[in-house]
Amino acid sequence: MTALSTIPTAETLVFAQLPQSVKDEVGLWTKIIGEVEAARSKSKAFAEIAKRYPSSKSLSAANIRTKYYAFKRDGWQSLINKSKLPRHNVVAPNTPGGQPAAFVEFWKGLQESYQRNSRAAYRELIRRYRNGDQIPGIGNWRNIWIDAVGGRAPDVCPINPPLPPGWGERNLARYRPTKFELTASRIGRSAAAEFRPLVYTTRVGMRVGQGYMFDDMHHNNKVNWLGVNKTAMRPLEFSCIDLFSGCLIAWGAQPMTEDEATGKREMLRETEMRFLLCHVMCTLGYHPEGCVLHVEHGTAAIRKDLEELLFNWTGGAVTVSRGGIQGAVAHDGQFIGRPKGNSRSKAELESLHGFKQNELASLPGQVGKSRDFQPEQLHGMDKYNDLLLKARAFLPAHRAEMLQFPILEFNQWKQIVGEIYERINCRTEHNIEGYEEAGLVTTEYRLGIEAPWMPMTKLLTMPADQRGAVEQLIELPGMVRMRKMSPAEVWSIGRGDLHRLDAHYVPMLLGEKNAKMLRVQDDHTITFQDRRIGPGIHRYLAQVQTQHGELVNLQPGAAFAVYATPFDPSAVFVASEDNAFIGIARRMQAACKTDVEAIHRQIGKAMHFEQQLLDPVKARHQEEARAKKSMHEHNARVMAGDPVTGEELFRAEKIAESAPDREDVEAVTAHRRNDEDEEFSNDEITKLFTN
Secondary structure: OOOHHHOOHHHHHHHHOOOHHHHHHHHHHHHHHHHHHHOOOHHHHHHHHHHOOOOOHHHOHHHHHHHHHHHHHHOHHHHOOHHHOOOOOOOOOOOOOOOOHHHHHHHHHHHHOOOOOOHHHHHHHHHHHHHOOOEOOOEOHHHHHHHHOOOOOOOOOOOOOOOOOOOOHHHHHHHOOOHHHHHHHHOOHHHHHHHOOOOOOOOOOOOOOOEEEEEEEEOOEOEEOOOOOOOOEOEEEEEEEEOOOOEEEEEEEEEOEEOOOOOOEEOOOHHHHHHHHHHHHHHHOEOOOOEEEEEOOOOOOOOHHHHHHHHHHOOOOEEEEEOOEEOOOOOOOOOOOOOEEOHHHHHHHHHHHHHHHHHOOOOOOEOOOOHHHOOOOHHHHHHHHHHHHHHHOOOOHHHHOOOOOOOOEHHHHHHHHHHHHHHHHOOOOOOOOOOOOOOOEEEEEOOOOOOOOEEHHHHHHOOHHHHHHHHHHOOOOOOEEEEEOOHHHHHHHHHHHOEOOOHHHHHHHHOHHHOEEEEOOOOOEEEEEEOOOEEEEEEEEEEEEOOOOOEEEOOOOOEEEEEOOOOOOOEEEEEOOOOOEEEEEEEOOOOOOOOHHHHHHHHHHHHHHHHHHHHHHHHHOHHHHHHHHHHHHHHHHHHHOOOOOHHHHHHHHHHHHHOOOHHHHHHHHHHHHHOOOOOOOHHHHHHHHHO
16 A cells, blocks of 8 residues: 555645655555554554554554544545644645635634734634634534534533634644735735735846936935025935946936925925936937836826927837836725835836945935934934034134034035945946846956956957967966956946937927026126036036037127036036027136146137137228238338339339349349348449449
8 A cells, every 4th residue: 555545536636735754654654554454453463563663652553543543534634744734735624634715714814904913813713703703614612512512502602612623823823824915915015016926127138228217316314505405404316327237327416405484395306307317318328229218107207298209309219118006905995005106117226226325324414224223313413513504604704614514515425425326336246137147247367466457358459479478477377357347337338329319409308497597798608506516606608519510609698598407517508598409508617726737728718719709800800900901011111211102113113124134123122121120222222233
């Protein structure tokens, strides 16, 4: 007899679902029962078999007898050692150790109805049972009384009525809902998504510029924004990464602000998102074979009208993908939750956000990743910082600059963050998904243990004899390595294939409300202040380069619509008052007072522009210039004694005719005119040619 030979065909699935150790035990018992069946005396068989297993208490003669008759009565499932079954194991309903399917579903639903834990649900189950409620698949306590005690059940439930078999708290814990079921019922489907299969993607097969992901984030520290906020606030950031390289290609930040009248805090707006999108599309570019912009439904959004414009402007190359909206109910008994974006649809950027927060966690003014992790010293730091901000308003400027704040000023913070982001982009020790599969690795060599690593491609540029010597050297252990490329390297290599939107799309992309209406200054500059771009006055030369490459000088006093993006302040986009695009104006860089070369370069640029400004003036006064030149030439002839009047011209002509060689006369005359230190009279000229 074998285990499988004793199992009905309809129940082989139950046997297959048992752990191997339990299967082996069932097989041993079926072998033992087979021996008992073949024996003439069952009692002797029990004893003889038990002697063969003296060290096993479970194979005593009494246990073998119990198992044998249980098998004869209930079949092969009585041989299952249910104490060895894992909690998730499914036991056939209505079998010893199992619970009726109707009760299991009722019990799971009861646990799901308690939002915190299931222990209160167990107490509620026992309370209902003692109250005489009908429990699905079980009945009430009277049914169990009759089966367990016998006879007529009492009219009133005793203090401790017999419980149904297997109703111990630990045993019923085996029938808990899955984590997905519990979370979906207690919290919602959004939270339960963590416990269901997710959609996995890879960068393998992509190229740089084929996918960008946009998002906003709150930084976990506070900064001072002098002149704007009266207290320290958290910086807010918009950023964009290239999905193939994982490189943070653009970012911008500004602290949240507080309206003094209402006390309401202002966060990032879609205006900042438009500026970021404009920078990515017009300055960085997109892949012509297709580019998907991954955005959300909140602040970092791209509206339908703008999506259609981008699609048309790029010939269908640029499309928009939005993460799904979560908030649907798990069952009809729930109310609809607040709609919110699916953070898993932007897992790449969310992961980078966490990495950035970790790298910036040493900056002062940390607020912690949540209230539970907020440093206790933040309260005192805020109070002292606010006190310094108030004192600064009453101090002379030179004294106010001496104050030392416990929290960074925003522009200082931004500079530090920029350096850290550059370091993040240049890291080569990372676990970015798909880098090795996509071939984003490089081989390097070095000429010594202490020598720097160099790209293997450098060997191709060496002379043959030198290359041969290097190749022999790098055959030594430790002279060659293969490493993953940095996100910045991958982005730099691939960005050359990108196409950029022409600059004339900028006014339409940003919208008129985001333009600055400015007038050209008398010194031919465009100047303004904008704390989003940086502190101080921003100056741009009032000369624009058109789409055709022409340089056009803007007239002082004329008004123009100027678009200045905080993501690239090196230039502004200029349009007419009615938003007709004109061209791009370049920023005027201020030279350091100690940098003589930079000052000379700026002087040269200023002189060059001055000459351009003078060109039309010169053109309008050419007649005056010609008259001035004629006057100078006439006076020079008079002072040199050259023939000027009609009589003098006649005499000169006569002298020339009487000269033996006319060419000699012209030569002597020319010689005299070219020699400023020697003057000749008419008599001297005549004497020279008559001698």
